[in-house]
Amino acid sequence: MDSVKDEPPAPPYRPAHPTTDAAAASPLAPELAGLLTHEDVDRAQDRWRVTRARWKERRSKTFGGLSVLWLLVGPGVLVFLGENDAPSMLSYSATGARFGIGFFIPFVVLTFLMGLIVQEMTVRLGSVTHRGHAELIFDRFGRFWGFFSMGDLVLGNFLTLVTEFIGIRAGLGFFGVRPVIAVGIGVAVVFAAITTGRYWTWERITLGLAVFNGLFVPAAILSHPNWSSVGHALLTWTPLPKGNGYEILVLVLADIGATVTPWMLFFQQSAVVDKGMQPRDILAGRFDTLLGALLASVFAIAAILATAPLFHHGIDASQFQAAQFAQAIEPWIGHTGAALFALGIFEAGIVAAIAISTSSAYAFGEVLQTGHSLNRPLREAWPFYLILLGSACAAGGLVLIPGAPLEFVVLTVNVIAVLAMPPALAFLLLLVNDRDVMGEHVNGFWENAAGITVAVLLLCAGLGFGLATVFPKLLGP
Amino acid sequence: MKPNDAGLDGGPRRFESPVEDAAKPDLKDPRVVLSLLEADQVVAAKQRTRFGRRKLSAGVRLLLWGLRIYVVVMLVLVLISVLRAIHPVH
Structure with missing residues (x-):
């Protein structure tokens, strides 16, 4: 039932086992020495930096650990700030505008905790196996389940990428930039990031851009929020949202989808592999993921606070799109605040466009078994870069087509992400509990309990949405 | 050192x-x-x-099929809800 006839023939491959032995100590070393690629050499250089930093750490106990962390931070921060993308910031803005400061502030923190639990598993999977998520699913579950998983990823990624370009267009539109130029800038930035031919440089450029997700913080401060209300909401989860139950449920789903999505699993695991992380780096990888979740939750709350004046002044924000929020809050946070907000939406779109197109390219490369590393030059891994740039161009192009169903995409993207998550989590949990793959790094009891709880919560949220759609009056008027 | x-x-x-x-x-x-x-x-x-390939137990296969059906049904419901939102029934 779960196999297809065109499965690869009985493998000429040797069985893989989790190992921490250096390649030089492997019996295959003489053979491998003649087969090293550009990718291997670049990765070895990255490992050398980490090794050297660890030596220094032992000599100088004061700041040595910081340089190791600086070298190993990246995938976790990128995945969370990448997921604070244009539709996510739009969801948070809509939440602030329609419900103000209350239940959704601690709820957003909870969703990032869920994201942290899930993403930590990808750090371990990538560090131990040195293989991407798509590759492992195809390898362990076969093509049948692999293609289903890829189908969810491709659909979700493309729709999300379209919304990133809607955000890029809307963010720059606030400053009077024409849509075609805004989309062109977006594609140019994605292209510029990949021309480096080096994972390390790509990661640092993208991290540099991602820092500007923090633009929502000054925008929030300019809205002069009542900090005691924020503290009260964080501690008591009140006031609870009031109004149309179905709309509240969709916002709940959108806010979950703004934090926990399938592309994040594929991206972070592949980025961990491309960065060359090893099992001894898992602790640093956890710190990286925690840092990303913390930063992203602060910036998400900032977006809610920035648009909360709309709620307090009774402005109907139900039909607002990204740039309209910036225009609408201008009377309360000033032109500077509104401009920061619009720039934040633009930045959110750019960073996510880079991360999501890279996630698609990694997954395709792993499945097609072609080169799939940002350490490979363009000429060596052109299919990888073609998918990366092609998906960005296609999404950007769609945004420019008059009459394209963009409203449909914006309405559905985060909800689809939540609905596609339970199967993705099932594959993730099965993989991290697979001792043949993970060795001693398999999930423990508490990791499984947390992971299964997240999966059940997502499943219940999705089922609630389904019931409310079939029985619209279930949640009241 | x-x-x-x-x-x-x-x-x-x-x-x-x-x-x-x-x-x-x-x-x-x-x-x-x-x-x-x-x-x-x-x-x-x-x-x-x-x-x-790992050997999938009957329980795991049931779980994967169940989740696959869940996704397909939910996608249909998303489509219905979006069509309702875009073309509201008056």
Whole structure:
């Protein structure tokens, strides 16, 4: 039932086992020495930096650990700030505008905790196996389940990428930039990031851009929020949202989808592999993921606070799109605040466009078994870069087509992400509990309990949405 | 200082590394590259090895099928709800 006839023939491959032995100590070393690629050499250089930093750490106990962390931070921060993308910031803005400061502030923190639990598993999977998520699913579950998983990823990624370009267009539109130029800038930035031919440089450029997700913080401060209300909401989860139950449920789903999505699993695991992380780096990888979740939750709350004046002044924000929020809050946070907000939406779109197109390219490369590393030059891994740039161009192009169903995409993207998550989590949990793959790094009891709880919560949220759609009056008027 | 039993990476010493005392490694030397990477981290090694298919129990297959049906049904419901939102019934 779960196999297809065109499965690869009985493998000429040797069985893989989790190992921490250096390649030089492997019996295959003489053979491998003649087969090293550009990718291997670049990765070895990255490992050398980490090794050297660890030596220094032992000599100088004061700041040595910081340089190791600086070298190993990246995938976790990128995945969370990448997921604070244009539709996510739009969801948070809509939440602030329609419900103000209350239940959704601690709820957003909870969703990032869920994201942290899930993403930590990808750090371990990538560090131990040195293989991407798509590759492992195809390898362990076969093509049948692999293609289903890829189908969810491709659909979700493309729709999300379209919304990133809607955000890029809307963010720059606030400053009077024409849509075609805004989309062109977006594609140019994605292209510029990949021309480096080096994972390390790509990661640092993208991290540099991602820092500007923090633009929502000054925008929030300019809205002069009542900090005691924020503290009260964080501690008591009140006031609870009031109004149309179905709309509240969709916002709940959108806010979950703004934090926990399938592309994040594929991206972070592949980025961990491309960065060359090893099992001894898992602790640093956890710190990286925690840092990303913390930063992203602060910036998400900032977006809610920035648009909360709309709620307090009774402005109907139900039909607002990204740039309209910036225009609408201008009377309360000033032109500077509104401009920061619009720039934040633009930045959110750019960073996510880079991360999501890279996630698609990694997954395709792993499945097609072609080169799939940002350490490979363009000429060596052109299919990888073609998918990366092609998906960005296609999404950007769609945004420019008059009459394209963009409203449909914006309405559905985060909800689809939540609905596609339970199967993705099932594959993730099965993989991290697979001792043949993970060795001693398999999930423990508490990791499984947390992971299964997240999966059940997502499943219940999705089922609630389904019931409310079939029985619209279930949640009241 | 590095303990005597520590290898390049801080883990136990497993072999004599050519970059043991180098200020800057010569990455043109394959031995140096191989000493910095794990055995299954080299591209050629990964291409030659597979974890292989795991045997799926009936429970796991049921779970995967159940979740697959869940996704398909939910996508249909999303479509319905979006059509309702775009073309509201008056």
